[in-house]
Amino acid sequence: MSLYRQQSSNIAKTWLLFGFFLSFLIALGWAVSYIYNDPGIMYLAIVLALAMNVLSYWFSDKLVLGMAGAKPANRKEYFDLYTTVENLSITAGLPMPKVYVIEDPAPNAFATGRNEKHAVVAVTTGLLKMLEKTELEGVIAHELAHIGNKDMLVSTIAVVMAGFASLLADFFLRASFFGGRDDDSRGNAIFAVVGFVLIMLAPVAAMMIQLAISRRREFLADATGALLTRYPEGLASALRKIGSYNAPVARASNATAHLYISNPFGAKALQGMHKLFMTHPPIEERIKALSSIKV
């Protein structure tokens, strides 16, 4: 498959997932307002979920860096890293993002920031030690691809939707314990049961869709990154090296996991866990996809 085709099929799949997500949420909202006859709760849930996630999205460049304990990289000390980021942003037509280095022996990297102008690329010192120049280029191109594809926005929307689904479910479960239904006709009872089951499953389903979007965006960033360097083998070989390193990143948390280039909890963390609950696709699958790219 050519690079451009792989990219557009990735984009199409992401939007398909979003479409699913949206119609799922609409069904859910309908169920809640039908069974529990008060839309007020729903509005409150929407406002809360939106406010929380939009705020964290808006300040993501500052928030995440504080969490991960990063320091800015200057051109003199980290010449190769700095110029690689600079040159690849020229190729991508992006403004130069801020570059940070995280003191950590585990090789990893992430990009964040609410838009291109507030973008941040951070890499660990372990990554710099371990990778060759072409591999580093592959990783940086992947991160810049995340910035260019607006993945921070996409994942924020996904998280907002998922959060909204679980909040709705939560409110409904509470409300149903304290009663509040006026009519008990047979037809309504069936609807109520269906709605109840839907709402019980909602948070899990929402999370699964959110993670599916996250994995899809990883594939997309891999493909876009390969388009930037015209050398998919660089990223593939970097992923192989990162994948063979087992210890997790010291300061990763669940909140930042989806940002990293590979699962920050280490390859071992995936074992026994189902594929549906991963923020990143398995490294072997990514390498396979990369090696199928013809540039």
Place this chain on the structure above:
Amino acid sequence: MIALYIILGILGILALLLIFGYNSLVRLVNQAKEAWADIDVQLKRRYDLIPNLVETVKGYATHESATLEQVTQARVQAMQAGTVADKAHSEDMLTGALKSLFAVSEAYPDLKANQNFLELQRELADTENKIQAARRFYNTTVRDLNTSIESFPSNFIAGMFKFGQREFFELEEGEVAARQPVSVKF
């Protein structure tokens, strides 16, 4: 009456298509122009570094005046080049001249130990990479523009308002060399 509304509706849609198509072509042209200016920024950076390099090498490599002259000549020629093809050609010459300059400097251990020389070499290698990057971005914008000019229905709008295709900034050695990551040996 209904027929009139339908005709008006169709005309309205056509007008909208024309406006959007025209604006998107203008955007693409400006993007390509900006990308071209970005290449110039990097080329200028290289022109500025070369006299320093020539001066530094002169102090050590006294027998290489021919190579130095070649670099200086290539620089002047590249600065005067006008069209895209001219520029691509003369920049290739300059890159070649610089390569042979660095090759002959291998024979002068004192020069190779000079801090200033090393710094210049590093900066030039980086500038070379930046020129490649800017060139690649320019070619991307040109590809987008040319695709839009060729494809339906924007090809009509492009023809109507005389939007011309732009030239790619291509290397003589061909794309193959550029795809390989640039490696600089010291």
